[in-house]
Amino acid sequence: MSNLLEKCCLIGESVGGDPTHFMIERALEDLGLDWRFLSFQTQAERLGEALAGTDALGFAGVRLRGALADKPGGAAKRTERAKRTGRLTHLTRHDGALQGDDASGxxxxxxxxxxxxxxxxxxxxxxxxxxxxxxxxxxxxxxxxxxxxxxxxxxxxxxxxxxxxxxxxxxxxxxxxxxxxxxxxxxxxxxxxxxxxxxxxxxxxxxxxxxxxxxxxxxxxxxxxxxxxxxxxxxxxxxxxxxxxxxxxxxxxxLPVLIAETALAVEAWTGLEVDREVLRDAAEEFLGV
The missing domain is CATH 3.40.50.720 (NAD(P)-binding Rossmann-like Domain)
Structure with missing residues (x-):
């Protein structure tokens, strides 16, 4: 996987007040990766189309938040854990296609x-x-x-x-x-x-x-x-x-759960260990706590 211009994104129904984008940008910067991280909003009934688009466009990873993680239609490939729970927190490109996983547990x-x-x-x-x-x-x-x-x-x-x-x-x-x-x-x-x-x-x-x-x-x-x-x-x-x-x-x-869940997603995408303190600092700065 090249570390140049790889694309990842956050998809949610409402992402404006969510610290995830800020946290992941900080994590990628700390890892020294020149990746592009984007955020998109869509409704649950159109999530399948959104995921198909990110797959077709070659995104290396997708983070799902809120209700879209709870009822994620449209992801054909899933880990065994995600099949059991029916939820997806993130998707990672494997063998040319995005595979969904559930990192909440x-x-x-x-x-x-x-x-x-x-x-x-x-x-x-x-x-x-x-x-x-x-x-x-x-x-x-x-x-x-x-x-x-x-x-x-x-x-x-x-x-x-x-x-x-x-x-x-x-x-x-x-x-x-x-x-x-x-x-x-x-x-x-x-x-x-x-x-x-x-x-x-x-x-x-x-x-x-x-x-x-x-x-x-x-x-x-x-x-x-x-x-x-x-x-x-x-x-x-x-x-x-x-x-x-x-x-x-x-x-x-x-916050500790969000930090760990976000770190596990970024680690799946990059294959690199994420510093949890970098994510904590970013989340606390965003939330003002």
């Missing part, structure tokens, strides 16, 4: 490395949209003891549970009973955590207007034994973040 594991490995953890995932299928997949793969999916729409939670139960990675523990995957009832403002939960991972896959209600519902269940991972990106701490801190829980925001 591995990025989460990388971001939480200082806290611990998923093996043996009892985890609640709040919200069955967004990264939920990717999170459930990697938690099962890494040997979590419990993965409970909570969503106000029971059918949506059940779909994520079924996919995680039936599409296990070959790297997952061979004993199917080693990891319990089940839906968790969430009715209106009522949400009760199972006993001895270690991690609560919020996908923030609900309207922003519901953020305070979700935080208020969960806060009474939280204490210092919990780690809360809030995957909502923003320049301000979310109501859930504030509520968890107020209850003494340890909180991890979305």
């Amino acid at each position: 591995p990025a989460l594991v990388e971001a939480l490395a200082e806290i611990g490995e998923p093996a043996g953890k009892r985890v609640v995932v709040l919200g069955a949209g967004g990264e939920a299928p990717s999170i459930a997949d990697v938690l099962v793969e890494r040997g979590a003891a419990l993965v409970a999916i909570a969503d106000p729409l029971a059918d949506r939670a059940a779909a994520v549970v079924l996919a995680a139960q039936t599409g296990r990675s070959e790297a997952a523990p061979k004993d199917a009973l080693a990891c319990e995957v089940r839906p968790l009832a969430w009715e209106g403002d009522w949400l009760e955590l199972p006993d001895t939960i270690d991690w609560i991972i919020s996908t923030a896959s609900w309207p922003k207007s519901d953020n305070q209600r979700v935080a208020d519902s969960l806060a009474p269940e939280l204490d210092a034994s919990h780690v809360v991972i809030d995957l909502g990106i923003g320049s301000n701490r979310s109501p859930l973040h504030l509520a968890a801190e107020g209850r003494g829980a340890r909180v991890v925001d979305a």
Whole structure:
């Protein structure tokens, strides 16, 4: 692969407030690559056309964000992980064609490395949209003891549970009973955590207007034994973040996950190791945090 005038891009429904473009430009500059990185906006129903265009034009890589990552139509070639989760965070040119992959799960594991490995953890995932299928997949793969999916729409939670139960990675523990995957009832403002939960991972896959209600519902269940991972990106701490801190829980925001996910995409495109601190500095500068 030449390091001259290679093209990569970000595609999303709305990319104006997303730090990804700024982060990747900084990463490519730090790697000493004279590549061109562009950003495009399109609607979900036209993503297939957009991906066909980037493939035909010889783009070396594509980064998908937001809803386009969650329901990425039009990508014929996918990694085994992306086939299991139904999501794509990025595409990389292999053998003359773009292949889609889902880095959300591995990025989460990388971001939480200082806290611990998923093996043996009892985890609640709040919200069955967004990264939920990717999170459930990697938690099962890494040997979590419990993965409970909570969503106000029971059918949506059940779909994520079924996919995680039936599409296990070959790297997952061979004993199917080693990891319990089940839906968790969430009715209106009522949400009760199972006993001895270690991690609560919020996908923030609900309207922003519901953020305070979700935080208020969960806060009474939280204490210092919990780690809360809030995957909502923003320049301000979310109501859930504030509520968890107020209850003494340890909180991890979305930035380390975004950094790892972006780094894994750039590494796939370039074959070079990306400095996470370069991405962190760029994201914090963009977001003003």
